[in-house]
Amino acid sequence: MDALDLLLNRVSVTRLCEPAPDATQLDLLFRAALRAPDHGQLHPWRFLTIEGNARHKLGELFAAALQSRNPAVSDEALQKARNMPLRAPMLVVVVASLKVHPKVPEGEQLLAAGCAAHGMLLAAHAQGIGAVWRTGEFAYDSHVLEGLGLSEQERLLGFFYLGTPEGRVRTAPVLEPQAFVSGWDGQTDA
Numbered sequence: 001m002d003a004l005d006l007l008l009n010r011v012s013v014t015r016l017c018e019p020a021p022d023a024t025q026l027d028l029l030f031r032a033a034l035r036a037p038d039h040g041q042l043h044p045w046r047f048l049t050i051e052g053n054a055r056h057k058l059g060e061l062f063a064a065a066l067q068s069r070n071p072a073v074s075d076e077a078l079q080k081a082r083n084m085p086l087r088a089p090m091l092v093v094v095v096a097s098l099k100v101h102p103k104v105p106e107g108e109q110l111l112a113a114g115c116a117a118h119g120m121l122l123a124a125h126a127q128g129i130g131a132v133w134r135t136g137e138f139a140y141d142s143h144v145l146e147g148l149g150l151s152e153q154e155r156l157l158g159f160f161y162l163g164t165p166e167g168r169v170r171t172a173p174v175l176e177p178q179a180f181v182s183g184w185d186g187q188t189d190a
């Protein structure tokens with residue numbers, strides 16, 4: 001696939017089925033992520049793969065997080081939380097691992113990890129793997145973060161759902177650049 005074609009046409013795929021990406025595809029996905037621009041080469045990221053029965057364990061972690069926040073939570077809400085990770089055969093949790101650095105603030109490290117995440121999405125699309133970046137309340141829940149083993153210096157950037165696209169992959173919407181781009185002529189307000 002042509003690189004520009006990939007950049008212009010990548011779309012998220014939410015309806016995902018088996019099979020999950022194989023080891024070779026996954027290796028390429030992570031190699032693409034690791035090519036993210038990275039000030040200071042701090043490598044401020046790590047990735048957790050979750051598949052098979054571990055997806056059920058993640059669902060239990062989501063349900064436990066809900067219950068610890070609200071002991072009166074309905075069974076229906078608990079079941080919905082349990083089922084979330086079952087929406088794809090594989091999940092990758094993208095974690096920003098922030099380092100203390102005199103020249104590279106945390107914001108830049110978050111951006112680098114976000115670029116790594118985008119690299120993963122692009123490498124997925126290029127290989128015909130369906131992928132969608134999701135966060136939701138559990139990405140920011142201390143119970144979930146602890147259960148996944150994140151430290152104080154880490155942030156969960158997303159749960160990436162990966163699998164085989166079910167049905168037709170939609171066409172990428174087109175935004176016109178002129179709505180977002182303007183020239184700056186050197187004039188300052190001051």
Ligand SMILES: Cc1cc2nc3c(=O)[nH]c(=O)nc-3n(C[C@H](O)[C@H](O)[C@H](O)COP(=O)(O)O)c2cc1C
Pocket residue numbers: 010011012013132133134135136157158
């Ligand atoms: C940080 C981040 C978090 C997101 N979280 C969710 C989410 O929880 N649920 C969701 O439906 N889409 C979420 N999205 C948006 C989808 O990943 C996707 O980009 C969006 O549906 C548009 O589809 P497209 O990528 O094909 O343009 C998130 C995107 C980003 C960048």
